[in-house]
Amino acid sequence: MFINRILYSIFVLWGLSVFIFVISRIVPGDPARMTLGARASEEVLQRFRIAMHYDKSIVVQYYHWFKDVLHGDFGISLITKHPVLEDISRVLPASLELTIFAFIFIIIIGITIGVISARYHNTWVDNLGRFAAYFGIVTPSFVFAIMGMLIFCYILEVLPAMGRLSPELIYPPKITGLITIDALIQGNFIVFFDAFKHLILPSISLGLLGMASDARITRASVYNNLGKDYIIAAQSYGIPDRVIMFRDLLKPSLIPVVSLLALQFGSILSQAFLVELIFNWPGFARYGMTAIIQKDLNAISGVVLILGIFRIGGNIIVDFLVGLLDPRIQLIKERSE
């Protein structure tokens, strides 16, 4: 089953690669001219076209392109002039760190609000939780980012306004590329706390929608399970509510939330553009959006394929996690096979 999913995913990725390649080659404009600039001589242009196989048929071009991609070579970015993979390996950790923290906030705040709302349903606590969730759903992340910056950076001046680290500090030697993790591994707590401060506003802004929707789904799911026989039985045995909540109720209630979380991870990664722009976060979404605006074809190909890998990987992990949370699903699949 798991092998089938992997093979299917590889096929989907190959299809995606064909799609991106065709799109990138049919858009108007001479890629050599776009790379080398308006005043590049014809000799230089021709040398570039030959080196990049632009003088060959589209099938031959795809062959060379795909071969290079398999070796991790997406070509040179037309904008940054760096190899695309090098660019992505620089910007991806920044976005992953942002996404992970947004994710942590989603899990902690979203699920907590959802559980509390369900526990105290139809009370003022529930109403407050629902109001917070609706507020999160209707407020675009960039609005929250701007408001957050105005309040915490401009007026109160308690949080940094931009970037991943204060200028007076130096990035810790790269291990994972995630500053907080690298700083912790190396025991550099000053850098850790500074990087964390930089993460607070962008990650909460980014995770706002996720927090709100997870709070709603958690509330509905927990509330639904509260009426199940096994919960009523546990309550009748006099087991404390707290124990029932954490031991019996939370695990089955989180199945729909886990499915949603995995989808959210991929979308947060790809939708972080405005938040990254506002906080000058040198991330993957900003890189990808700039590539699209500037028609940087090699970079677009790299970004889309990497996003595809994340999305498909996310779905596989969801299936795995849901199977762990609810063994019945795994059993049903095995029987059907």
Added chain:
Amino acid sequence: MLNGKTKILLITLCVVGILISILSMGIASSPSIVRYNADWPIIIDPSVGADCQSVTANVNLFDPLVSADTNGNIIPHVAESWDVASDGLTYTFHLRSGIKFHDGSELTAEDVKFSMDRMITIGEGISYLWSEAVQEIEVIDKYTVVFHMKTTFGPFLVTLPSFFIVNKELIMANISPGIYDDMGDYGRGYAIDRDVGSGPYMLKDFTGEYLLLEKNPNYFMDISTAPDEFKMIGSSEPILLKTLMSRRELEMTFRWCASETLKSLAEIKGVEIAQWLLGSAEYITMNTRKPPLDDIHVRKALAWAFDYEEAVKIVPGSVQARGPVPLGVPGSDANSFQYHLDLEKAKLELKQSKYYGHFDEYPIDISWNSNKSMEKHAMLLMANATEIGLNVNVVETTWALFCSDSASIETTPGLHVLSANSYYPEAASLLQARYHSSTTGTWLQAEWLLDPVLDEMIEDAIATTDKDERFAKYSAVTRYIIDLCPTIFTIETPERRAYQSAYMDWPVARGEVIPIYKYDNSMRYIKVYPEKREELLKK
């Protein structure tokens, strides 16, 4: 034993305490620094990067062969003197001894030759300035280098402040396989984000979010009063700029800030707007090969129909343009013909057009990109064109799309609002780039003039070594272009930048502008006063 509620209360208090301590952690800032917001990416290889942000970095990281003063006079820099042969075909430069690259090696004539050879071979950025003119570079000795020219090139010396010298030894040690035959990749992969310069600032840190330079302690000129560090931050978000400016974490803004943003920045105490005109202009290009704009009467009608006074009001600090070359640029013509809004004259021109009575069949698109003032200028023309019976549609485009559309006559828009600037302080910079046939098919010339007479006039003017004679020829070229009316010369656009006047001395803000591209961002002329900044922060 604590009960559940007490535990929760204690945990909550702990979390709040940790958050407060994190928020209150402060880190002392560097005392003498200029922070500047820039477009991104920055490319610090002078053979590749030619945009505003890359050149801003490069004027600080590298040394040019010669420099310029505020009057545009060429002054010694790496070359302490030079001789020009009487036939204008040989330039001999005598270099200073003892100039060191940032890795400690000495800058010699070999580096000058290597830098120009590399620039021309790579063929990107501003290499076109020299690729047609320079035949060969000869190293006479360690401190003497000779440029042999293919043809006379009058403005050669004024182009050289934009020619930066790279470290040959360091680049050659880091060559990778590439498309330049024996030279592999010519060190592009290495030099694109590594320090190969000798300039007043050295590379300290280059991340995806900023470029940080520090003052070169061994620089051959006195830069003791210059800021210790220069940081370019890749952001342009108005709310972020306002926050950083008010927190004194940004000293200068880039040139692309919207008027509204600058206005709000100027409200911050101690922040002022510096403004100057320096060879930048906005044009409305007309595709002279596309009906009905292939008819000069239609083009002239549009030129008469444009409301120049209103256009000037849209961009604070701007003035109406007079011809293809802004008046601040040496060699411009202050007496050339200038259009003004006159709808009657516009209608008379249309009556003479071969398309008269059939304009409905020829709708004209006017495209714009970049900023809102360009859109407003496009709308302005559309409104007045409607009054004289021309059907003009405003279309938003992207820079990338405009560049690719400019590749052929058919795809080049009928009208486009374009901003351009001179790359070196002489009229030839714009005349050649904007109107010589060699630039058709690129964004530089959406007019598609393809006029052999004009080409010859431009080439002749550029080849003239006598300055007065050359400038007279520039005037003739200017008038010839105005007669053809391929462009609506709308406004000369000012450079407008917010800066921390309370603790910064920036000569440019006092009007002392060196007329070379992005020399206004040369940090060695700037002074910052950290104690005044501290005072502001305390207040």
